[in-house]
Amino acid sequence: MSQTETVRTQVAIVGGGPAGLMLSHLLATCGIDSVVLESRSRQAIHETVRAGILEHGTVNLLVDSGVSDRVLREGDRHDGIELRFDGESHRIDFQELGGESVWLYPQTEVFADLAARREADGGDVRYGVSGVAVHDAASDPRVTFTDAEGRDVELRADFVVGADGSRSHCRGLIPEDRRRRYFKEYPFAWFGILAEAPRSADELIYANSPQGFALISQRTETMQRMYFQCDPGESAADWDDERIWATLRERVNGNGFELVEGPALEKVVLPFRSFVQAPLRHGKLFLAGDAAHTVPPTGAKGLNLALHDVRMLFEALDSFYTGGSEDLLDGYSERALGRVWKAQHFSSWMTSLLHAAPGESDFDRARRRGELDSVVSSAHGRAYLAESYTGWPDHG
Ligand code: PHB
Secondary structure, rough: OOEEEEEEEEEEEEEEOEEEEHHHHHHHHHHEEEEEEEEOOOHHOOOOOOEEEEEEHHHHHHHOOOOOOOHHHEEEEEEEEEEEEEEEEEEEEHHHHHHHOOEEEOOHHHHHHHHHHHHHHEEEEEOOEEEEEEEOOOOOEEEEEEEEOOEEEEEEEEEEEEEOOOOHHHHHHHHHHHOOEEEEEEEOEEEEEEEOOOOOOOEEEEEEEEOOOEEEEEEEEEEEEEEEOOOOOOOHOOOOOHHHHHHHHHHEEEEEOOOOOOOOEEEEOOOOOOEEEEEEOOOOEOOOOHHEEEEEOOOOHHHHHHHHHHHHHHHHHHHHHHHOOOOHHHHHHHHHHHHHHHHHHHHHHHHHHOOOOOOOHHHHHHHHHHHOOOOOHOHHHHHHHHHHOOOOOOOO
16 A cells, blocks of 8 residues: 655645636745645646736836846737728727737747746646645645656645636635536637747737627737637537638728738637636635636736736735734735726727627627727727726726
């Protein structure tokens, strides 16, 4: 029989995506010990294609906390986006409207920077673990798992953080009578591709058309990221390049603007929903990031929100360990949820502004046209979009 090894740490972090790694990194900067458990391999996480927009606050967090300044060297600063409808583009100028920018820097690069930093600093990050089970999360947490070499381990910790993503196991540990779940389903999904082609535009184009939504984003000089609204039951295998480009052309091209086309790689249908579980705490267990909330990808808030949670949680844990105060731990859930609901609203609003619901009425379509007009023709409308997109200032 194999023997179970017992490991002691201050904070056990379930999930080694950007949220879990960032928390572990921030804690380490203050001498607080953590162990990160991740069921996937480092390679598998790195290869997952995700969204690419970082708020200025997220960039500052990466740079100021010493993760890496690669985002400043290799990322692209974007000072605006275009909203495109009725064949016309309308620029939302972030700098003019609020003095802030966002950075195009794919989530996989954020993960790579964090994983490299943790490794360089000797952080205890265990990829490829299985059978992770959290016990006594409310009072005296223990986490059992089997490591990548097949050894059984029991981790004893002061706190457990569930940063285990949208299929979170940890969120289910909060008893039903102590939590609420909020859901919104949408009658569409996104079809995403990587297009092997030069860029079609320097900034992101969010397009609305009678046939539905499309988003033109970028990756490198030779590889672009694009999405279009599709039926949630769609299968990526049913779409050849001609059908993909015909769909994108119809929704984006016009009045002299033409997408640069090329082979479509990495075709995926992305799920689309809004979800929140509250509160984010149960005894010694805290939830952060997608484990507690999911936003639809319109507006690219997911990663930004996850890293914001983690920063609040780090401040709370630091204040507990260095100052002996539980006040910030007690306030974590409410504080983090304030921003979560703003982002939920913004993502859901931007989604309804730009997508065509199947079977919608003429009234709905014409009303949405009026809404798009109100946003682009008013400095206040544009400023609302700019502030939400680039990220709200922190209050306290
Ligand atoms: C992306 O580049 O993958 C991206 C950008 C903006 C979004 C969503 C995804 O709103």
